[in-house]
Amino acid sequence: MSEHAAVVGGETVPVERVEALLAAVPARDVETRTEAFARAERQRRRWATQVVVTDELARRACVERGLAPPAEVSPERVPAVSGTDVADLGSIVAVALAHSPAARALLAALEAEQRVPEETVRDYYVRNRDRFLTKDALRRGVDPFSTADAGDFQPYERVRDDVMRELRRARGRLAFFDWLDGARAGVEYTAGHEHPGDPAHPDHEHRH
Template sequence: MTEEYAASVHGDPIPKQHVDTFLSPDSPRGAGNCATNHTGAAHARQHLAALSARAARQRRRWATQVIVTDELARRACAERDLAPPDDVLPMRLLTVPETDVADLGSIVAAALAHSPAARALLADLEREQHIPETAVRDYYDRNRDRFLTPEALRRGVDPFNTVEPSDVLPYDHVREGIEQELRHAAAHRAFFAWLDRARADVVYAEGHEHPGDPSHPDHEHRH
């Protein structure tokens, strides 16, 4: 793999340009060029520069993971005979909701936000999930606080004490929503499992390793 490639997927190289393009709209700004002879200020600038360089390296590694995930998802879609996703490369970095980052991790959240192939694969995985009726009913029974009627909420009913049956929405009214929520969660777990398997054979160029790879000094175990 030559220097212009960020990673190799089953022998096929991913150009560094894809990573650079993905990051280009939010290129880090400099810390300023105000000159001073004060020793303390100079040390502070050096420290900030080091932190900025470290952040830039981790940002590049993070972006490489997003690009690799898109490529792996494209291959998975082809293997599954899914309709080819719209070609949106070069992807560009946009805002990802903080709730998605909290639930999925920043790499997967960004990949799903920017990659039609990743979304198509997730949707296909969701269609494959079977949620047993017992699991739906168990969720309903264990989470009655989520299914209080509007009247019960207005009265301030404590769902963790004795609750009258009339204070809880009937099971048949909420069953479909619960099943969909559980299927959605199961699909995300399946997506994570697929991604762990799929990227096991990916080869990364120096400086483009996974942000959590302990083999490089800046590693952070975050997704």
């Protein structure tokens, strides 16, 4: 087996980093000594490689952007991450954000860069009125699209900042995905460490 899992920017990513992450993340409850177990382990290694590569790419991006150097990763103490924070990011990105201080720092920087026009915020408020019913209206079962009147909704001025933050976060996540897609395009993987969705290997799975 190769001593490195991937090559990023001409530098190797040691297999030991993948092994450390695998040791920190429990395997699925699959009966050992079966083909299903062997297949799951192969995919788990490829998945872990993607997490480690994402960390490596994020470290480099932080340096390029002049962000404060994140603390070293400690796989044994992967911080808890709220499902509402990362449930829509996919398992690779979700664990990368939990595993990598650099990835979290980069995501925060990308979110801070987003500029959401006022008209976009107001349009979101108008198109999603069901999200802004007052507690009293909710208790009364008011239909926001037919029976509600103006007093059944929280005023725009009260919820504007929350909507702005939510839209900025959403745009920041999209920017993170775009950055990651571009950054890992040039990564070279050794056999057994390819992306889990790479159709070049026979048991690929198209999931993140």
